[in-house]
Amino acid sequence: xxxxxxxxxxxxxxxxxxxxxxxxxxxxxxxxxxxxxxxxxxxxxxxxxxxxxxxxxxxxxxxxxxxxxxxxxxxxxxxxxxxxxxxxxxxxxxxxxxxxxxxxxxxxxxxxxxxxxxxxxxxxxxxxxxxxxxxxxxxxxxxxxxxxxxxxxxxxxxxxxxxxxxxxxxxxxxxxxxxxxxxxxxxxxxxxxxxxxxxxxxxxxxxxxxxxxxxxxxxxxxxxxxxxxxxxxxxxxxxxxxxx
Numbered sequence: 216x217x218x219x220x221x222x223x224x225x226x227x228x229x230x231x232x233x234x235x236x237x238x239x240x241x242x243x244x245x246x247x248x249x250x251x252x253x254x255x256x257x258x259x260x261x262x263x264x265x266x267x268x269x270x271x272x273x274x275x276x277x278x279x280x281x282x283x284x285x286x287x288x289x290x291x292x293x294x295x296x297x298x299x300x301x302x303x304x305x306x307x308x309x310x311x312x313x314x315x316x317x318x319x320x321x322x323x324x325x326x327x328x329x330x331x332x333x334x335x336x337x338x339x340x341x342x343x344x345x346x347x348x349x350x351x352x353x354x355x356x357x358x359x360x361x362x363x364x365x366x367x368x369x370x371x372x373x374x375x376x377x378x379x380x381x382x383x384x385x386x387x388x389x390x391x392x393x394x395x396x397x398x399x400x401x402x403x404x405x406x407x408x409x410x411x412x413x414x415x416x417x418x419x420x421x422x423x424x425x426x427x428x429x430x431x432x433x434x435x436x437x438x439x440x441x442x443x444x445x446x447x448x449x450x451x452x453x454x455x456x457x458x459x
Contacts, residue, residue: 224318224319224322225318227322228318228321228322228325228338228340229340231322231325231329231338234325234328234329234336234337234338235325235337235338235340236269236273236280236337236338236339236340236341237265237268237340237341238265238269238314238339238340238341238342238345238348238349239265239316239340239341239342240260240261240263240265240266240269240341240345240348241260241261241263241265241266242258242259242260242261243258243259243261244258244259258344260345260348266348269348269349270348273349274348274349274350274351275350275351275354277310277312277337277350277354278310280337281310281335281337283310285308285309285310285335286309286310286356286357287309287310287311287312287354287355287356288302288309288310288311288312288355288356288357288358288359289311289312289313289314289339289355289357289358289359290311290312290313290314290358290359290360290361291314291343291346291358291359291360291363291376292314292315292316292343292360292361292362292363292376293313293314293315293321293324293338294315294320294324294361294362294437294438294439295320295323295324295327295437295438296313296321296323296324296325296327296328296338297327297436297437297438297441298359298361298435298436298437298440299311299313299324299336299359300313300324300327300328300331300333300336301435302435303328303331303333303335303336304331304333305435306335307335308335309335309356310335310336310337311335311336311337312336312337312338312339313336313337313338313339314339314341314343314349315338315339315340315341316340316341316342316343318340321338321340324338325338343376343381344384346384346385346388347384347387347388350388351388352387352388353387353388353389353390353391354388354390355388355389355390355393356389356390356393357389357393357394357395357396358385358388358389358393358394358395358396359395359396359397360376360377360395360396360397360398361397361398361399361437361439361440362398362399362400362437362439362440363375363376363377363399363404364376365399365401365403365404367403372407375404375407375408377397377404377407377408377411377412378411379411379414379415382395382411382412382415382417383415386457386459389457391457392456392457393456393457394454394455394456395417395454395455395456396452396453396454396455397452397453397454397455398426398437398440398450398451398452399450399451400439400440400443400448400449400450400451401451402449402451405424405451405453408453409422409453412453412455416457416458416459417455417456417457417458418455418456418457418458419453419454419455420453420454420456421452421453421454422452422453423450423451423452423453424449424451425449425450425451426449426450426451426452427444427449427450428449429452431452434452
């Protein structure tokens with residue numbers, strides 16, 4: 216179903232100039248779009264002012280944005296931001312980037328950071344498929360993926376954020392020995408993800424099939440996660456490290 220955008224959300228989001236980075240780069244389809252294109256093949260990026268700003272001021276320069284050399288952790292699909300703003304508050308020596316394409320929910324996350332007066336977080340309004348444009352190789356220290364769209368039908372498997380195409384993209388952007396932390400409430404997506412990680416040389420640890428009943432401590436929840444845990448639904452979690 217097509218998403219309904221809330222009028223004025225983009226203007227409100229961009230008004231938070233201390234927090235927001237506009238990564239909504241315009242795209243065009245190639246003239247010849249025949250054949251079995253992969254998720255990352257079909258787009259041509261328009262090199263407009265937004266693109267130039269990302270390339271000139273952010274890609275490979277996020278440490279300059281944060282004015283320090285602290286580790287950089289990113290959450291892809293940050294939603295309303297409870298998870299990452301809590302992490303930022305509890306870990307002032309880590310820099311956080313919240314990536315989200317939906318401006319009407321991202322503005323809620325920015326409002327949380329503004330109220331907490333956080334100075335170690337940035338909000339990147341953009342698309343996870345453009346990580347190669349937003350970041351240099353080996354620029355990130357950790358990636359969080361929380362409750363992403365499971366894309367139930369097999370023909371949409373390439374859209375799942377734990378598909379091996381995405382895992383290769385994350386691998387490029389992560390430093391050596393860095394990790395991906397993944398949570399979902401969808402058992403089929405978790406099974407799919409376990410196989411994708413294992414088949415692509417990621418070492419798994421802290422695997423949980425019911426996070427609330429596990430011995431793992433220190434869990435930071437999302438708004439979505441809170442609702443499911445209150446209903447007694449299992450939450451699946453893993454940590455993955457590149458071992459190639």
